[in-house]
Amino acid sequence: MKLLVVGGAGYIGSHTVRQLRAAGHGVVVLDNLSSGHAEALTNGVELVRADLLDYPSVKAALEAHKPDAVIHFAALIEVGESMRAPARYYRNNVVGSLNLLQAIVDTRKVPLVFSSTAAVYGTTDAVPIPEDAAMQPESVYGETKLMTERMIHAFHTAHGLPYTILRYFNVCGAAPAGDIGEAHPSQSHLIELACMTALGQREKMMIFGEDYDTPDGTCIRDYVHVQDLADAHVLAVEALNAGKTDAATYNVGLGHGFSVKQVLDAVDAVVGTPLDREIAPRRAGDPPRLVADATKIVQELGFAPQFTDLQEIVQTAWNWHKGHPHGFEK
Numbered sequence: 615m616k617l618l619v620v621g622g623a624g625y626i627g628s629h630t631v632r633q634l635r636a637a638g639h640g641v642v643v644l645d646n647l648s649s650g651h652a653e654a655l656t657n658g659v660e661l662v663r664a665d666l667l668d669y670p671s672v673k674a675a676l677e678a679h680k681p682d683a684v685i686h687f688a689a690l691i692e693v694g695e696s697m698r699a700p701a702r703y704y705r706n707n708v709v710g711s712l713n714l715l716q717a718i719v720d721t722r723k724v725p726l727v728f729s730s731t732a733a734v735y736g737t738t739d740a741v742p743i744p745e746d747a748a749m750q751p752e753s754v755y756g757e758t759k760l761m762t763e764r765m766i767h768a769f770h771t772a773h774g775l776p777y778t779i780l781r782y783f784n785v786c787g788a789a790p791a792g793d794i795g796e797a798h799p800s801q802s803h804l805i806e807l808a809c810m811t812a813l814g815q816r817e818k819m820m821i822f823g824e825d826y827d828t829p830d831g832t833c834i835r836d837y838v839h840v841q842d843l844a845d846a847h848v849l850a851v852e853a854l855n856a857g858k859t860d861a862a863t864y865n866v867g868l869g870h871g872f873s874v875k876q877v878l879d880a881v882d883a884v885v886g887t888p889l890d891r892e893i894a895p896r897r898a899g900d901p902p903r904l905v906a907d908a909t910k911i912v913q914e915l916g917f918a919p920q921f922t923d924l925q926e927i928v929q930t931a932w933n934w935h936k937g938h939p940h941g942f943e944k
């Protein structure tokens with residue numbers, strides 16, 4: 615297949631581009647490089663530098679490259695920032711996605727795979743969380759993802775647009791080769807923060823609450839390795855292309871979680887020295903457990919994550935950060 619990967623120069627997008635190429639697919643990336651990196655695109659993958667907010671450019675890219683399917687990663691992704699700058703998030707994530715949907719139905723009406731998030735569920739008592747759990751996002755970011763899911767569904771109903779929505783839980787790790795990895799302008803992910811701390815770029819690790827009703831008192835999250843997540847996209851787009859699915863939504867996670875302390879212990883073991891830790895009060899809106907019910911993607915798409923060992927996951931992240939302490943900057 616030939617794929618247009620929108621936001622393909624970002625963290626998850628660049629790993630997916632690599633797995634798509636390894637599976638024998640052709641790839642063109644459309645990205646405005648607002649948080650992505652051209653250097654993350656290896657193997658001579660073509661980059662169209664364009665913004666989703668510029669409808670004519672998006673339509674032109676679809677007309678020029680004639681993809682068989684589109685994978686849509688492009689978004690602003692910081693929960694805290696989304697609360698301070700809601701307009702930016704609604705415009706980029708919702709209006710940008712609307713432009714992409716409109717351009718697809720105005721041109722080739724090819725299937726779409728969309729990056730959604732566990733943040734659409736908000737705080738829920740469900741453990742693990744199934745796809746049909748109530749959706750009550752608690753941030754503007756989560757709201758923009760839910761709005762985009764609803765737009766996609768409406769385009770499916772009105773125009774027959776085939777789609778697969780993937781709701782990721784906590785994405786982590788890096789390509790085992792250590793040459794691409796997470797390089798977000800502002801880090802907010804636990805393993806990434808811990809690696810930065812180990813590199814001396816941050817003073818210490820904060821643990822927000824150790825009095826939760828969990829075995830060690832700290833929050834539990836479901837960590838899915840970025841390469842396994844990339845493979846989930848390959849499975850999703852191939853199933854769409856084969857007509858096996860045309861309107862599906864899947865959680866992507868391991869189906870079990872690790873606590874904050876378990877993650878920090880794994881980082882200490884991989885790095886070889888204990889990081890300074892400080893216990894702070896709980897943060898508002900942090901549920902004790904966020905774990906995916908991943909049964910559906912396992913059964914329907916044959917998702918079979920390879921990275922299930924926490925130390926191995928952390929090792930891939932550490933290899934990347936140690937070799938690239940400033941991300942893709944030299």
Ligand SMILES: NC(=O)c1ccc[n+]([C@@H]2O[C@H](COP(=O)([O-])OP(=O)(O)OC[C@H]3O[C@@H](n4cnc5c(N)ncnc54)[C@H](O)[C@@H]3O)[C@@H](O)[C@H]2O)c1
Nearest residue numbers: 621623624625626646647648649650666688689729731785
């Ligand atoms: N990282 C996570 O833990 C996580 C978890 C759940 C869901 N997601 C979703 O996965 C997707 C990818 O996340 P990521 O971590 O790779 O983020 P990222 O910031 O690394 O990648 C996003 C990419 O989209 C591009 N982009 C953003 N707005 C654009 C626009 N208007 N036009 C063109 N390109 C644009 C950026 O330049 C970047 O390359 C996002 O949609 C995010 O909501 C991420």
